[in-house]
Amino acid sequence: QILPNSSEPLKEVRVEDDRTGLSIETLKRAFADNLFYIQGKFPEIASRNDFYMALAYTVRDRLLRRWLNTAETYTRNASRTVAYMSAEFLMGPQLGNNLINLGIYDQVNQAMKELGLDLEELLEEEEEPGLGNGGLGRLAACYLDSLATLEIPSLGYGIRYEFGIFEQDIKDGWQVEITDKWLSAGNPWELPRPEWSVEVKLGGHTEMRADEHGHFKVYWLPDKIVKGIPYDTPILGYKTNTANTLRLWKAEAVESFDFYAFDSGDYLGAVHQKTVSENISKVLYPNDNSAQGKELRLAQQIFFVSCSLKDMTRIMAGQNVPLEQFADKFVIQLNDTHPSVAIPELMRLLIDEHNMTWDQAWGITKKTFAYTNHTLLPEALERWPISLFGRMLPRHLEIIYEINNRFLDEVRMKFPDDVDRLRRMSLIDESGERYVRMAFLACVGSYSINGVAALHTELLQKDVLHDFYEMYPEKFNNKTNGITPRRFMVLSNPRLCKLLHSKIGDEWVKNLYELRKLEGFVDDPEFRHQWRQMKQEIKQDVVDYIKSTTGINVNVNSMFDIQAKRFHEYKRQHLNVLHIITLYNRIKANPNIEITPRTFLFGGKAAPGYYMAKLIIKLINSVGDIVNRDPDVRDRLKVVFLKDFSVKFAQKIYPAAELSEQISTAGKEASGTGNMKFALNGAITIGTLDGANVEILEEVGAENFFLCGLTTEEVYALKAKGYKPWEYYKKDPELKLAIDRIASGFFSHGDPNLFKPLVDHLLGNDQYMLMADYRSYIDTQDEVSQAYRDIDRWTRMSILNVARMGKFSSDRSIRDYCEDFWKIQPVKIDLKQYVEATA
Numbered sequence: 001q002i003l004p005n006s007s008e009p010l011k012e013v014r015v016e017d018d019r020t021g022l023s024i025e026t027l028k029r030a031f032a033d034n035l036f037y038i039q040g041k042f043p044e045i046a047s048r049n050d051f052y053m054a055l056a057y058t059v060r061d062r063l064l065r066r067w068l069n070t071a072e073t074y075t076r077n078a079s080r081t082v083a084y085m086s087a088e089f090l091m092g093p094q095l096g097n098n099l100i101n102l103g104i105y106d107q108v109n110q111a112m113k114e115l116g117l118d119l120e121e122l123l124e125e126e127e128e129p130g131l132g133n134g135g136l137g138r139l140a141a142c143y144l145d146s147l148a149t150l151e152i153p154s155l156g157y158g159i160r161y162e163f164g165i166f167e168q169d170i171k172d173g174w175q176v177e178i179t180d181k182w183l184s185a186g187n188p189w190e191l192p193r194p195e196w197s198v199e200v201k202l203g204g205h206t207e208m209r210a211d212e213h214g215h216f217k218v219y220w221l222p223d224k225i226v227k228g229i230p231y232d233t234p235i236l237g238y239k240t241n242t243a244n245t246l247r248l249w250k251a252e253a254v255e256s257f258d259f260y261a262f263d264s265g266d267y268l269g270a271v272h273q274k275t276v277s278e279n280i281s282k283v284l285y286p287n288d289n290s291a292q293g294k295e296l297r298l299a300q301q302i303f304f305v306s307c308s309l310k311d312m313t314r315i316m317a318g319q320n321v322p323l324e325q326f327a328d329k330f331v332i333q334l335n336d337t338h339p340s341v342a343i344p345e346l347m348r349l350l351i352d353e354h355n356m357t358w359d360q361a362w363g364i365t366k367k368t369f370a371y372t373n374h375t376l377l378p379e380a381l382e383r384w385p386i387s388l389f390g391r392m393l394p395r396h397l398e399i400i401y402e403i404n405n406r407f408l409d410e411v412r413m414k415f416p417d418d419v420d421r422l423r424r425m426s427l428i429d430e431s432g433e434r435y436v437r438m439a440f441l442a443c444v445g446s447y448s449i450n451g452v453a454a455l456h457t458e459l460l461q462k463d464v465l466h467d468f469y470e471m472y473p474e475k476f477n478n479k480t481n482g483i484t485p486r487r488f489m490v491l492s493n494p495r496l497c498k499l500l501h502s503k504i505g506d507e508w509v510k511n512l513y514e515l516r517k518l519e520g521f522v523d524d525p526e527f528r529h530q531w532r533q534m535k536q537e538i539k540q541d542v543v544d545y546i547k548s549t550t551g552i553n554v555n556v557n558s559m560f561d562i563q564a565k566r567f568h569e570y571k572r573q574h575l576n577v578l579h580i581i582t583l584y585n586r587i588k589a590n591p592n593i594e595i596t597p598r599t600f601l602f603g604g605k606a607a608p609g610y611y612m613a614k615l616i617i618k619l620i621n622s623v624g625d626i627v628n629r630d631p632d633v634r635d636r637l638k639v640v641f642l643k644d645f646s647v648k649f650a651q652k653i654y655p656a657a658e659l660s661e662q663i664s665t666a667g668k669e670a671s672g673t674g675n676m677k678f679a680l681n682g683a684i685t686i687g688t689l690d691g692a693n694v695e696i697l698e699e700v701g702a703e704n705f706f707l708c709g710l711t712t713e714e715v716y717a718l719k720a721k722g723y724k725p726w727e728y729y730k731k732d733p734e735l736k737l738a739i740d741r742i743a744s745g746f747f748s749h750g751d752p753n754l755f756k757p758l759v760d761h762l763l764g765n766d767q768y769m770l771m772a773d774y775r776s777y778i779d780t781q782d783e784v785s786q787a788y789r790d791i792d793r794w795t796r797m798s799i800l801n802v803a804r805m806g807k808f809s810s811d812r813s814i815r816d817y818c819e820d821f822w823k824i825q826p827v828k829i830d831l832k833q834y835v836e837a838t839a
């Protein structure tokens with residue numbers, strides 16, 4: 001019973017227009033009101049941040065009505081709900097996106113203008129929540145946007161890190177990390193919900209004891225309890241009334257001060273306990289594609305997963321849905337294995353805390369979870385040392401052992417007398433130190449297992465999860481990633497949108513396949529002219545930006561050749577560098593050589609502990625120092641490292657790109673999503689047959705894509721027959737010269753030691769086969785340069801890339817998830833005045 005029992009029925013009360021109205025006059029009034037009553041400022045003394053906050057609250061008020069209507073509808077209908085569990089949500093700035101999705105960007109722009117303020121400047125003011133590393137976290141954010149846009153009841157569950165991904169500075173060409181204090185100016189988009197706090201147990205031991213009926217039961221006696229406090233952020237769909245919730249958990253000590261240790265006089269001990277608890281949600285681990293096996297990381301995982309599952313049982317109780325129907329009420333999507341301890345945690349909750357039998361609990365669990373794998377790299381597959389796992393989660397380890405025993409019985413039944421298979425498939429790796437294999441646990445405990453691009457899913461089935469594919473072929477399926485066109489087109493590329501609007505309207509924002517209509521204009525010279533004009537204007541903005549932030553002069557007529565993504569050897573930013581050096585060497589050999597002017601832009605962070613990735617950043621800056629200054633180059637080549645790549649920054653960069661570098665070693669990049677963002681904004685891809693590149697090529701056509709490099713099969717075959725990078729180096733004079741220039745110290749003030757580790761890697765084992773792919777890459781780049789000189793051909797390719805990107809909307813991905821295995825339908829939200837209780 002939510003409403004008080006009273007003889008007087010509750011009256012409907014109209015919420016003040018100032019909190020809901022969308023007219024320019026109302027927006028201005030509401031803005032002034034928020035500046036005064038929330039920021040406590042009058043315009044003359046208000047800072048830009050005060051203005052930003054006042055506007056953010058004005059927008060939030062308008063979201064709240066939709067949010068509460070949505071929550072009320074879901075509660076009333078006890079709607080089936082997707083719980084998207086992810087250790088990362090890389091949301092990006094919220095204000096602009098909410099203006100777009102509310103459909104009031106132009107009104108607010110006008111309102112601000114009339115108040116003498118510049119909306120662009122206010123948007124710039126927002127500190128983005130960098131609660132993710134890269135692709136995986138950004139995918140989660142795109143999916144929340146699509147879920148809300150498609151009106152699917154959903155909740156995002158994660159961690160409210162106090163410090164998100166570090167801020168990147170460059171000092172003397174090296175990456176330097178600075179802590180990210182995204183909360184320091186306050187976060188207007190979140191609402192704390194302390195009344196829904198939950199407790200999470202950690203450590204201790206288990207005991208078997210008889211209950212009051214004489215039945216034996218396992219009791220877990222933890223040695224630590226932490227409290228999780230939910231912070232909710234509304235996620236509004238594009239031009240719908242649906243506003244779903246992102247619920248992030250902050251860790252706190254159970255009782256701040258008055259616990260046992262304090263009573264016994266151990267004041268500092270008590271304060272220490274508080275710090276230990278709060279550490280759990282303190283900082284995001286800054287590694288992408290590598291799992292570190294750190295204790296605090298496991299604590300983060302069980303913390304947010306346990307909070308979220310208990311939250312789900314609370315929601316069910318509130319809607320009078322019995323726990324037996326857990327799998328009907330919720331589907332839980334696991335964003336990689338980071339939340340996969342949810343599987344034993346749900347078992348524990350159902351068995352230990354709700355007295356279900358094992359079979360009952362397992363039946364529910366197996367129907368609840370679905371697992372998305374994001375990587376084939378062995379170093380990124382999570383494994384927890386048994387000792388560490390058992391110390392923190394003794395009960396969960398027992399449950400995992402039991403799951404494993406029953407699972408191995410199943411395997412034995414299906415594949416009799418195959419001892420090696422049992423060893424390979426066991427949830428416990430016993431080859432040396434014993435580990436829990438989280439990907440295997442996720443496979444056994446889920447009804448669906450998906451990869452994130454067709455090639456990736458195929459390789460999962462053939463390779464990393466082959467045994468599981470043979471065991472459970474019906475569980476495997478592909479869901480090619482997608483990106484939201486709202487943020488990565490409508491918000492970030494207004495010039496392109498205006499041009500599209502004039503030709504094909506706006507339907508494409510909700511149905512990206514509508515972009516196909518552009519194909520009808522590709523032969524129209526006037527349209528092509530407008531297209532080029534548009535690109536030129538966007539590039540000019542970036543030229544100005546680079547000038548003001550780095551002092552480097554960039555030629556607006558040069559080709560903008562961009563590689564922006566996390567730094568990793570498999571992504572091969574250094575292959576790109578070898579191309580730059582090759583062009584430079586050609587100029588040095590013949591200063592009058594005809595060369596297509598290019599600006600090489602790089603952006604991205606390296607994991608702080610990843611030495612080789614940091615050395616590649618240093619190499620880019622070192623090569624830039626030489627190339628950018630050499631008078632022989634005559635400004636035909638420029639190399640710019642754009643520091644601190646983020647969602648906010650990405651939105652500026654993608655629209656300006658002409659060439660998109662997607663050159664990972666075939667078979668290594670699960671999907672990639674930057675590749676989609678570039679192409680959707682009219683860049684042409686130079687890429688390998690890896691991840692979603694394969695599907696982009698298929699969609700845009702081979703004549704609109706620059707393909708290079710070995711295929712996955714060729715990579716495997718070459719490895720098998722014995723790969724000798726040195727041979728490629730010896731045989732190719734351009735490659736040899738490029739490497740020699742690095743090795744000799746030419747780019748390091750004569751110091752041959754600086755880049756030696758990199759050179760040794762490349763000529764030694766060259767794990768990612770740069771040497772093998774060099775020639776193909778360079779020749780393809782030469783074709784790119786040729787193509788760029790044919791302005792009409794290039795423009796046509798650019799238009800056709802945009803026209804044929806429909807498949808890569810995250811709306812398509814989410815629709816596929818819904819139809820294939822979430823089995824969940826849209827719920828329409830009526831916008832009515834919210835009912836408020838009054839005396």
Ligand code: F55
Nearest residue numbers: 133135136288289291374669670671672673
């Ligand atoms: C973060 C932490 C750990 Cl322990 C492991 C991996 C990561 C991480 O950030 N992974 C990641 O971003 N993976 C990427 O996921 C994208 C979305 O599916 C893919 O497009 C991309 O290929 C993949 O590398």
